Amino acid sequence: KNQVEQSPQSLIILEGKNCTLQCNYTVSPFSNLRWYKQDTGRGPVSLTIMTFSENTKSNGRYTATLDADTKQSSLHITASQLSDSASYICVVSDRGSTLGRLYFGRGTQLTVWP
Amino acid sequence: EADIYQTPRYLVIGTGKKITLECSQTMGHDKMYWYQQDPGMELHLIHYSYGVNSTEKGDLSSESTVSRIRTEHFPLTLESARPSHTSQYLCASSEWPSGQGKNTEAFFGQGTRLTVV
Numbered sequence: 001k002n003q004v005e006q007s008p009q010s011l012i013i014l015e016g017k018n019c020t021l022q023c024n025y026t027v028s029p030f031s032n033l034r035w036y037k038q039d040t041g042r043g044p045v046s047l048t049i050m051t052f053s054e055n056t057k058s059n060g061r062y063t064a065t066l067d068a069d070t071k072q073s074s075l076h077i078t079a080s081q082l083s084d085s086a087s088y089i090c091v092v093s094d095r096g097s098t099l100g101r102l103y104f105g106r107g108t109q110l111t112v113w114p
Numbered sequence: 115e116a117d118i119y120q121t122p123r124y125l126v127i128g129t130g131k132k133i134t135l136e137c138s139q140t141m142g143h144d145k146m147y148w149y150q151q152d153p154g155m156e157l158h159l160i161h162y163s164y165g166v167n168s169t170e171k172g173d174l175s176s177e178s179t180v181s182r183i184r185t186e187h188f189p190l191t192l193e194s195a196r197p198s199h200t201s202q203y204l205c206a207s208s209e210w211p212s213g214q215g216k217n218t219e220a221f222f223g224q225g226t227r228l229t230v231v
Contacts, residue, residue, distance in 0.1 A: 004156075034220075043120075043204050043222035044157075089156075091220075102147075102220060104156040 002027040004092050006105035014113055017080055021108045023073040023090030031095035035064050035075045038087045038107065047075070047088075080112045117141050120205050120223035127195050127230055135190045135226045137205030146188040147220075149204040150174060157204060163188055195230045202227050 004025045013019050025033070032051045036044035048057045048064040050073075056065045061078045077084055087107040094101050118139040127133055139146065144165040149157040149172075159172030163182040177199070178192050188207075192199055208220040 036222075041202075041225065041227060043206075043224045045222070046219055049219065102157075102159070106154070106156045109154070 002092075002094065002101075002103050004090055004103050004105040006088075006090050006108050008108060009106070010109040010111070012111045012113060013080055015080060015082055018076065018078050019080060019110065021075045021077075021088050021090075021110070023075070023105060025071050025073070025090070025092045025103070027071075027092040027094050027103050029095050030068060030071075031093040033064075033066055033073050034091040034093070035062070035073075036089040036091060038089055040086070044089055044091075077110075080110075082112050082114060085110060085112045118205065118207055118221050118223045120203075120226050122226060123224060124227045125229070127228070129196055129230055131195050133192050133195055133228070135203055135205075135228070137188045137190070137223055138186050139188075139207040139221070140186060141207060141209070141221070142185065143207035143209050143221075144185065145208045146182070147206040147208075148172070148178075148180060148188070148190050149206065150176065151202045151204055151225075153202075161190065195228075197230045200228060200230050 007022045034049045035047045038044040047062050050057050050066045052068040063076045066073045087109050089107040090105040092103045121136045146163045148161040150160050151157045158174035160174050160176040161180040163169050169180050178190050180190050203226045205223040206220050
């Protein structure tokens with residue numbers, strides 16, 4: 001069964017600190033992995049997207065890593081800001097169907113305190 | 115910023131009413147999707163479309179229907195709203211991958227928060 005599991009479920013950190021969010025998946029055949037940021041009550045916004053041949057990608061203070069062998073990904077946030085408070089969702093796409101089905105994790109709810 | 119729009123953003127409606135949630139994109143994408151998301155939960159695919167006159171049901175059973183008469187427009191309709199339909203509805207679009215292993219970005223609208231009382 002294709003699944004995406006994220007940890008931790010929630011995380012509280014102080015402003016300026018770094019943090020790392022984890023994503024494990026069983027989606028096969030794998031096409032790509034995306035990290036999205038979703039503010040409360042809004043739609044997800046893409047942070048990074050990686051294929052199996054890419055093992056790291058950065059977008060400002062966000063750095064995603066991918067290990068396609070162990071089917072794990074992480075999202076590292078550097079020097080956190082209050083505006084980073086949001087849900088971070090790991091999404092894996094398969095290439096076994098024409099649709100390119102997206103499989104969503106439940107997200108990690110990050111709260112940044114001043 | 116993605117050019118995909120959903121209206122209304124918030125809707126409170128009585129049981130039994132018919133409602134249509136609007137979704138429009140100006141990127142010329144063929145593929146469009148509707149997802150349902152409850153608080154703290156993952157997104158569940160309820161409908162998708164490959165292009166004009168194409169509509170398919172997703173993974174999560176839904177009493178809603180969709181239509182795709184124009185590329186840019188993918189409305190979702192509930193003929194008779196019930197409290198169990200209370201949720202957030204997210205519309206998304208993407209283009210067809212242009213080559214093997216090519217990444218295709220999926221863009222999401224801001225969502226419609228539906229409450230049925």
